Amino acid sequence: MKNKVIQVHPADNVLVALQDLRSGETIEWKDKTYLLLEDIPAKHKFTTAEIAAGGAVTMYGVLVALAKEDLPVGVRIATENVTHASGAYSLRERRTAWHTPEDAARWKERTFMGYHREDGSVGTANYWLVIPLVFCENRNVEVIREALQEELGYARPKKYHRFAQKLSDMYKSGKGAEQILEEDFEETAVSAGTTPLFKNIDGIKFLTHDGGCGGIRQDAQTLCALLAGYITHANVAGATILSLGCQNAQVAMLQEEIRKRSPQFSKPLYILEQQKIGTETNLVASAIRQTFAGLVKANELERKPAPISKLCIGLECGGSDGFSGISANPAIGYTSDLLVAAGGSVILSEFPELCGVEQELSDRCSTEEQARKFMQLMKTYNEKAEAAGSGFYMNPSPGNIKDGLITDAIKSAGAAKKGGTSPVTDVLDYPEKVTKPGLNLLCTPGNDVESTTAEVGSGATVVLFTTGLGTPTGNPIAPVVKLSTNTALYNRMPDIIDINTGTIIEGEETIEEAGERILEYVIQVASGEIKVSAVRNGQDDFIPWKRGVSL
Known part of the structure; x- marks a missing residue:
């Protein structure tokens, strides 16, 4: 060092x-x-x-x-x-002139191997979705999961079953609790199961949730909008939807949100309503039959070259520490600038973690309308939090504070580094879709999973997730690349961390060098050449935000 x-x-x-x-x-x-x-x-x-x-x-x-x-x-x-404490902010003259990174030119011709969709988008993966419109259908979704996952070759390895069986045998042989507690887990090679039946499909994902009814009607509309974002996503081949029939989140509402995002929507979409079909047996059997037929069609698509301008990267942090804002975050900020210069899209979210840098970001907005929208979203969000007795100042977690992020403004100033230095081309309110290349600001909570869920729903095909303390967060349909801010974490949790940026802290690498290394890695992930830890571990976190106060 x-x-x-x-x-x-x-x-x-x-x-x-x-x-x-x-x-x-x-x-x-x-x-x-x-x-x-x-x-x-x-x-x-x-x-x-x-x-x-x-x-x-x-x-x-x-x-x-x-x-x-x-x-x-x-x-x-x-x-x-x-x-x-954080500084005041106001609308003032914007500064959208931008110094393009010196090495940006050589990235413009780079390509990745992706799945080309009819709407012109290109996916980094090819998934089928099974989604309940209301929590009442969660059990039926689980029944479908049990029927399809293992049979089609997508079941996860039963890594710990042998260990549980060993402990069970010990108990049967008369061993007590103390002896069982002393038994070590020995990791042995575990078969991943059968080879997937469909070689061009990365998996079937089941997006269960606790919404769709109850609450307020706006919750149902927002949920349908988020689900529409996943159904129309570049990484998704098609979807099976289960509806009860009487819930707030109606099928027509979902179809309306799909049309907003994809007016010429043409993917296979199967919608089944239990109260019309009748028995659970008929519902589940029909869902399995139609899903299988959809998978046959989806499997016809193969990866083909695409310019990296077709990538949309979500920028996320969680379990942050005092090094986040000086290693991993500015490193992916440079990655962000390189992709923007190549014509790609990036998403910076977590609005509670932009507290204190509002002036800088509003000054970078391309239009006055965008600047006003960003400032209004920030003010409204903070006012709602304060009305509930918890402003942005309550954002740092105990782990953040222990590792040097003493105030929300310190945390936010470092978190904003993920967005690099490029102009803001659009400001989106959750769960709006990214439609413009460049840096997009998306209003989400600071909560890791809610924010990651939202970024992917808005179009992120890969997520860069920095962490200083270690967090296993993933997503059902987009690879979440984990970057450690320090080498100690990288060595301590190699099963969840993909990239180490502690090299910056140790003086072995510059921010720019790390940023380029990260973009090279992203291209390999986007091409299906690297399976990131969150995907290998089956970390399919999915939590819709209900637009309540969540920091």
């Missing part, structure tokens, strides 16, 4: 510890020295100037906190001595 600390922005009055620092240690940074008055754990920040009570703490060049008390030079900022 070349440096012990780093200053993220020249205007900052804090430095970030890149390793554990001890009280009494003298730190040198750019011809200045700082005496530490207490231990500074890696990922945390210490003051480089005296800050009076009520004074501003600045990081990433923006206001991120106010001091609760007088802070001398060399002390760690923590929840005990600072409180969340």
